[in-house]
Amino acid sequence: MAGNTFGEIFKITTFGESHGAAVGVIVDGVTPGIEIDEAYIQKQMDRRKPGQSSVTSPRKEYDIIHILSGVFEGKTTGTPLFVNLYNQDMKPEAYNDIQNSFRPGHADFTYLQKYGIRDHRGSGRASGRETAGRVAGGAIARKLLEHRGVQVVAYTQEIGGIPCQTFDEDAIERNAVRACDPIAGAKMIEKIEQLAAIGDSCGGIVECRIRGVMPGLGEPVFDKLDAELAKAMLSIGAVKGIEFGAGFSAATMLGSEHNDEMDSDGFLSNHSGGILGGISTGQEIIFRISVKPTSSISVAQKTLNVNGEEQEIRTIGRHDPCICPRIVPVVEAMACLVLEDLYKRQAANLG
Amino acid sequence: MAGNTFGEIFKITTFGESHGAAVGVIVDGVTPGIEIDEAYIQKQMDRRKPGQSSVTSPRKEYDIIHILSGVFEGKTTGTPLFVNLYNQDMKPEAYNDIQNSFRPGHADFTYLQKYGIRDHRGSGRASGRETAGRVAGGAIARKLLEHRGVQVVAYTQEIGGIPCQTFDEDAIERNAVRACDPIAGAKMIEKIEQLAAIGDSCGGIVECRIRGVMPGLGEPVFDKLDAELAKAMLSIGAVKGIEFGAGFSAATMLGSEHNDEMDSDGFLSNHSGGILGGISTGQEIIFRISVKPTSSISVAQKTLNVNGEEQEIRTIGRHDPCICPRIVPVVEAMACLVLEDLYKRQAANLG
């Protein structure tokens, strides 16, 4: 209700502020008897953490996870699986200067309006650090989906106006921006480094492909597969839009162009993005999200302080000039959470 | 769970198939003591119904609503408000030809895959007729939001590649396509009529503006205001994408461009679309959705029947060549449902 739980049957509840004692997640509804180990989860955490390369924040969040319940002798028990991460390398004093100011593009203003109180240190719960719990929970979902034959892969499609021209899946984890086109990726890195040098930031587009989903997944009418994925993606801080299949270009297509015809080999096209009437068709599910430029920049900007007085502000600190590379594992995690939950909902429907 | 309920506190549960006996909605969580009458709801129903103009389906769904509970002596009682609409002017026999075929772009295939059974008549529950219950429930939400000083207005921004060039709010309900630019609207109508003549269809873009929302609405972290709106909009059948504020264009902006600065007069821009960290800023909330071209077209297309045999199909019937004009009231209804629910959740948070 207060918005810290995601999912209906397979669900996660996250807690923790950026510069509090810890962040973490309770994963509930886990299938019992599944082998799981901390290394499997840690691998996903390491993809999310800062400090991976020259284009990400140099902060050191080691993001060491600890499973404190729900696993016995290496297998899930069906009881809540709790994953804790103690915060480290915190510099809350770095935020003293801004504790009474509203940083442009940040949630400082809205959190204070909503609650009448806020933990200003590193954005509190509005920090990207909150996604650590999501990625840990998503790793459990990913493990369960492996048993179902489902693969989820996200990657950078565009940064700073530089789009990928090819789709080379093997390249994704081999370049610092997780682009699906290594040549475009190199240009993106260059662009980010130029912007970092002048204290500015840029946005981009992340795409996600999901394979191996059986036809029939998704709950009409309100909990459509695309509706649930849209909610999941828009719940990530920097995301400003989402489109499925033909997406916004569908607006300029004719019905005779957009409809996906079928013959005995299956669908002849995939403008729908693998979803019809909110239910998976069995084709590849494909969507794209728009990622806004990082709000924390050291370029001077006008703002107000908590007393309503005008100020100029520069957000000095250790921030990602483009968040796309680190959003990729979060997108995958959220997609895994949606899918595993809908699989369990379908099992309930028919069970 | 099975996806027929929307909302957490103020919530609707809809039922009914396109060519079954009735469609309708139970609205639960209604504030007691609010004056309400059937005419108020009927007005919204009439905006949604087919047969309004030359560019909408000539079917006659009179959509006469009946409130069967939850109102006593003209006021809400706080108990469930049930609105029923008996189906009329049904021609289920019109669907006999297609009962064993999968119409391209329709949910025929996926419903059968999901449930192993489907009501083929007029798409059953995947029909646009399902939105009647949403609009009825949304009208109750709209009434409650009036008391909060909130206005929600949606309109066609683009159809068939023809965009609006101006924003004339008064024009919206005065042209058949609900465009915010009457000159562009006239061109859109012409375009639709041309396509209707050849049995084809087109898509478009619908925009929505919400005014009067207090700062502080929306539940971080998963139930962000934009996340809830995204889910609501993607739950509408023909919608393929959504973007807030700068949306997909944020992907090519710099942080110094995208961040909305503040001075003592308030925000200096609204690239965020009125939402920061998932919480309303108090500015106008603005989003756009992509609407795909209507799937039902009489152009011949390849498909399969339920036995997996190849077929050619033409969907003959009374369909909208462009669904944008009739999606407008549905978009408003869903937005109202999201907002009223989040207002009540905020009351609970602080209460």
Added chain:
Amino acid sequence: MAGNTFGEIFKITTFGESHGAAVGVIVDGVTPGIEIDEAYIQKQMDRRKPGQSSVTSPRKEYDIIHILSGVFEGKTTGTPLFVNLYNQDMKPEAYNDIQNSFRPGHADFTYLQKYGIRDHRGSGRASGRETAGRVAGGAIARKLLEHRGVQVVAYTQEIGGIPCQTFDEDAIERNAVRACDPIAGAKMIEKIEQLAAIGDSCGGIVECRIRGVMPGLGEPVFDKLDAELAKAMLSIGAVKGIEFGAGFSAATMLGSEHNDEMDSDGFLSNHSGGILGGISTGQEIIFRISVKPTSSISVAQKTLNVNGEEQEIRTIGRHDPCICPRIVPVVEAMACLVLEDLYKRQAANLG
């Protein structure tokens, strides 16, 4: 949230006031492809309706049900199944005298305190009539449980201090009070008729036995099988207590007496009532509820009116002097709803 929905996956949402236009239920989460007909549901409705015998209210509620959605060609489709009952034989003017008074033992006072408004006609939604929707929904659950091999049977164990001495299951539906001992049943009827003659009422105890449930049903830790049944039963208007297995007598037992030992034939006793740690053992599940005497009596009683003035009140009307016989099908319906929902939750856990 507002309390009109019961269940998590297989769930019902009821609506309607006693003397409004209609009452009914939306049943969601129904397994698709199950044969169902109105006669099956009607049979359960007829067990609940007033006017069945000399010991129940002479009101004529024909309780004719209509399925308006979710069934196609005699089978469930997996979409919401809506059951409507139009109210008949209403005499709202019979309540004019009491519209401004708080009847002792009734919810008149508390509804007004809660909502600031109330539909006084026949108790509005606090009426026993509200259970019609439950019994309709419970009949769907019962049908699904038949396929699982589960039987639910409730009966009167005691009325007016007269307990059953034997357990004759075949006798239950053959005597007007639904006692499991026909000789005690005859005495109960006599007692009720005596009380009816002087305008008073009495309470009783209803017992329920559930057979055929697999071991492993129920969700620890909060949604234990007994916890869910307890909530379900206490949600019925006149119920004041519940006990499982040894129940309140467990308070005076030793551990060595109460523990159910096992040998190779299974459990040697059933003090637990078929539930350990909130999970079914596979034994018969057994519980008892306490039913208070009907509040509506024509004996003069002191009360207040809505202006806080003292009054004497006699509730004249067509009321059951003992509600036990008509609560029996409601108890069964609620038990069926709990069980079917937990079966689907278990399918989700493992699915």
Added chain:
Amino acid sequence: MAGNTFGEIFKITTFGESHGAAVGVIVDGVTPGIEIDEAYIQKQMDRRKPGQSSVTSPRKEYDIIHILSGVFEGKTTGTPLFVNLYNQDMKPEAYNDIQNSFRPGHADFTYLQKYGIRDHRGSGRASGRETAGRVAGGAIARKLLEHRGVQVVAYTQEIGGIPCQTFDEDAIERNAVRACDPIAGAKMIEKIEQLAAIGDSCGGIVECRIRGVMPGLGEPVFDKLDAELAKAMLSIGAVKGIEFGAGFSAATMLGSEHNDEMDSDGFLSNHSGGILGGISTGQEIIFRISVKPTSSISVAQKTLNVNGEEQEIRTIGRHDPCICPRIVPVVEAMACLVLEDLYKRQAANLG
């Protein structure tokens, strides 16, 4: 869904096994800006912990709580409040003997049936230790209820057949069994010590009184105040029954006796237990629960092992011969959770 979350708006999610690394709770939906400190919560934890007196288990669970999120500078922030307790003084090897046996009266058998796997150490999640998270969460609720003027007090009413004869509220926390009658309490202690000497156990009755609740709390029709309390209490491991107000004795009363009359001073009696139609009347809310004798006894009993072979078992260990004294704070915690949640739901209804 999997049953580890309690509440709708103010809600707790607990995790942890008896002999795992930790147990704890995420409390979500906490009102922001409320002063809270660890000592306040610790006080309630200390009432629940073992080793308090001669009549409780000599295990040393120090139950030191740590708040890891949701509190900033001594005040709640409205974000999830996470309370962790590391397990200490664990002796999992003490359970080696029973890892393959089903202890009579325990959930060993049912957990294995449900999940196909179980953490046998100290009953895993079916342990009384699981209630630590509840008491921590309940302490937060209690703090919020203090601001509303609500008091919740539970106490032992009967142990081993020895009932309290008086109600001395001040005596409750001054005797080891938390009896409301210190003389009866002394006899209860003697009885427990006798049973402990022979390795047996006994049950009892715990009563709870709630004062200061406004009229109007509780959600008809399914989420009645008594229904929610019943679920909460039956979710506690050893509880076998609950009754409100006159409870089971209502079954033998006449309507003219049971109805609570009113005059200008208010209600003249409280047979309803402070609840009418599922909504609070403003009177004292009163209910009683039946507590079964502790299952862990060293008296020899017949059972099976996991291979279905017959065995004799004695449960040697550090167990409470009567759990009533330590259930008292758990009953209060669960009651506080129900009340605070319903207060927030009422705020949402009207908000």
